[in-house]
Amino acid sequence: MLRYVTTNPGKVREATDYLGSDVAQLDFDYTEIQSPELGPIAARGAREAYRHAGEPVLVDDAGLFVDSLEGFPGPYSSYVEETVGIERVYELAATEEDRRAAFRCTLAYCDGEGFDASPDPVDRDDRTVAAATGPDGDEGDVGLPVKLFEGIVRGRIVEPRGEGGFGYDPIFEHNGKTMAEMSTDEKNGISHRGRALAKFAEWYPERSTAE
Template identity: 35%
Template sequence: MRVVVATHNAHKVEELGRILSPLLPGIELVKYDGPDADETGDTFAANALIKAREAAQHTGLPALADDSGIAVDALEGAPGIRSARYAGTREDADNNALLLENLKGVEDRAAQFMCAAAFVDGEFEAVELGVWPGCVLTEARGAGGFGYDPLFQPDGETRASAELSAAEKDALSHRRRAFEQLAQVIRSRSL
């Protein structure tokens, strides 16, 4: 099955390939080359569907998309759906610096990585949500991953997400949790 992945983020395409290949044997992920969708939704799920619909319409292929980010309890869920644009520059270093600045002096740093995974194939649409609980560290650690990974410490871990191997992160992450559920929906649909 050929499926377009509605992102221009090469890291996400690689990560999804690693996650989905054992869950959906035979799936061929195709890189999206179309225009960015306007993410006008007010939830991760709404934005994931907007992106998947746009990619499916543009390519004529079934489409996968996700919308993900970090939600910090002390910041009333921010950066949330604006995680990638939090500092206004779309640069990971700027977003991380602003998050640390906004959490200066805050003791309860509970946070969750959240991911809504969407699949669109013609009239059929499905969305699943994955949540990875943890906390925001006081300084960046590790060189792996991307986005907020250097600042996020998953519950039950002593390492930042950026200190986990790709295989460890793939087994635990919010994206894994969302796409694992979505893969079950896709498998049941294609049986």
């Protein structure tokens, strides 16, 4: 059984569309480290979740990256949405000539075993391994490689439009529509999480068969 670590049942439903019924929700509050990139955040969460569950786990981290704002809000998207609001992010982007942006999602998979070389990156947490040689090293992370799968949907920042979706959906336009103007099926068809899940779903059956 694959445990999808999330408090959002919608993510699990989306995952089952790609992976079938062999997915179950795991509500586990892992440590969200500070990082300018999604990969290390998701990888750390996957390691913690695997140690907690003792079963294969999948953790995701996602964010909105605005090109002209040097990737802001990026991994801090949830915090910025709650504290600043999406209208303010639009106002910041509106002052720039370049309004290109991307929704990015990184899935992190950990089952306690190593991975063969492949086009998809593997986070072996070398910095933690090095730190473990010192008195403050977290030895629990050593030897837990994590495989990462990234999904990206590109678009641009626009004035808020649409009544659907959530988060930054009203200010993110893709192919002439904001995410908030799309139906659920339309949005799922191009979503960053869906694209990451599609990559994972192509790889995972071979992994699960070998176990």
